[in-house]
Amino acid sequence: MLKLMSYAESATPAWLTEVLTREQKITEGQVASIKKKAVYKTPVTFITNLQITYSDDARGELPKTLIFKIKKRNQELQTGEKELLFYRHLSPMLHQTQKIRCYDAYMDVEKGISHLLLEDLSLTHSHPELPIHPPIKHCIEAVRILASFHAECWNRSELLQKVERMAGNRTQRLFLTKQYEQLEQQVHAFFAALGDRLLPERKAYLQEALSAGPYLFAPRWEKGPVTMVHGDAHFWNFLYPREEEEGIRPALIDWEYFDVGIGAMELAYTIGLWWFPTQRRYYEKSLLQVYHETLLEHGVNDYSFAQCEDDYRLGLTANLFMPAWHWSNGERAELWWHHLERCTAAYEDWNCREWLEREGIVSGT
Structure with missing residues (x-):
């Protein structure tokens, strides 16, 4: 310091x-x-x-x-x-x-x-205090900002090649695709560290997602569409207007984790990992609709709401690995312990296991 x-x-x-x-x-x-x-x-x-x-x-x-x-x-x-x-x-x-x-x-x-x-935007913008999310009108505007950013970068090959070169070799994309063995090691070490503090059903979700991963993530990245993602776009990484004035909108900050990614997966991180279940269930579907509508308004074609929902589920599945990722990086337990409960609840609510069965990635019981 x-x-x-x-x-x-x-x-x-x-x-x-x-x-x-x-x-x-x-x-x-x-x-x-x-x-x-x-x-x-x-x-x-x-x-x-x-x-x-x-x-x-x-x-x-x-x-x-x-x-x-x-x-x-x-x-x-x-x-x-x-x-x-x-x-x-x-x-x-x-x-x-x-x-x-x-x-x-x-x-x-x-x-x-x-x-x-x-x-310095402090005179015109404010920053919410973690963990209290901003008013819902600001959340809606933040989702629009995120969607317009994703739309601007949507399948822009020259930009995305540059992003990929600069993103480094410790990104979610690489862990989910080319470095999957390292991810598996992290998750199993996480299991060992938590022991019986990780409930059996929670552990089963992680094991299920871990087994499905090689057939799930890399094929989706290869298939496209892809875009540039912020990498840490929770609602506390936006600055929000203090007053409703023409031309003053939320701004994204802290670009430390940018990468090439799947847009709706990032929204799943924004909402599914950081919001407690009751709040999430109340607003989630409408925010996903706002996100998809904004993509279309900004010129994204051939991307249906059903595709957007599938990518959102993909993000909810990837969220299951975030507590192990944070734990392995030495992050404080109060961060990843709450993430663990929130991400597994979202995985349940969106019937992600049934979705994996429909996709033929896991077998039914």
């Missing part, structure tokens, strides 16, 4: 003047001073708000505040670098997707630290 905090001192008036001049925000004058206020701290991430004053002769579109996000690089988990790659190379190719503007993205390889200089 001290290393990250000390790195924040590299945000000097001279440096910021250079960046904002390059980005055509400052046309005359310079940054006079910067006041830093820490807004988020973890052992691997430090985010500070930069409150900026300018020289009297400064001219241009002068932002009063910016966000300086500092991340520690973890080569094993491949974090601290991907979001930088997103803003450098992929964000400029996404013209319709609601995201925040990045003014500078840099990796200090020697120190193992990256930084992003981002626009």
Whole structure:
């Protein structure tokens, strides 16, 4: 943490003047001073708000505040670098997707630290407190934003090839397709660690999904359609408008886990993994309809609602592996233990076992 905090001192008036001049925000004058206020701290991430004053002769579109996000690089988990790659190379190719503007993205390889200089939307947007989800009107708008992002990237081969190259080798797509043995090892280690704390019926669901996986996931990726996915698009990775004003919409943040994927599978992650069953059952079907309608509105063709539902079930099945994934990465138990209950409840509610039987992937009992 001290290393990250000390790195924040590299945000000097001279440096910021250079960046904002390059980005055509400052046309005359310079940054006079910067006041830093820490807004988020973890052992691997430090985010500070930069409150900026300018020289009297400064001219241009002068932002009063910016966000300086500092991340520690973890080569094993491949974090601290991907979001930088997103803003450098992929964000400029996404013209319709609601995201925040990045003014500078840099990796200090020697120190193992990256930084992003981002626009500050705190005056116009708010961020919900985990685990309380935002009002349903904001959830609907977030689903629309997610669907429009997926639609913009739908089967765009040049973009998706670039995404695949930059996504790294620790992604859900690879674990579900080309690295399935590693996934199996993770799940079995998870079984051993939990012992009798994992109820037999829950364990049976995971074993069932694990057996079905080789016949389920890779064929779907190969068949298409595919798109770019955010990779961690829960409702707390959106910023929401404080007021209903024309042109102000939710924005996706934290692009650390982007990849090539199946759009409705990501929605299953958004809803099926993170919402408790009662809330999910009340809103889920209508949100899935909003998602599919938005895809069609943004030009996606030959993708029926029935296909969308099947991909959603595919995502609910993949969600079963997320608790083991989080556990193996050393995430806190309060995260993955709740995920375990939520994802198995969604698997039950959507009759995923019966769906696998209809698809001929598992045999009936």
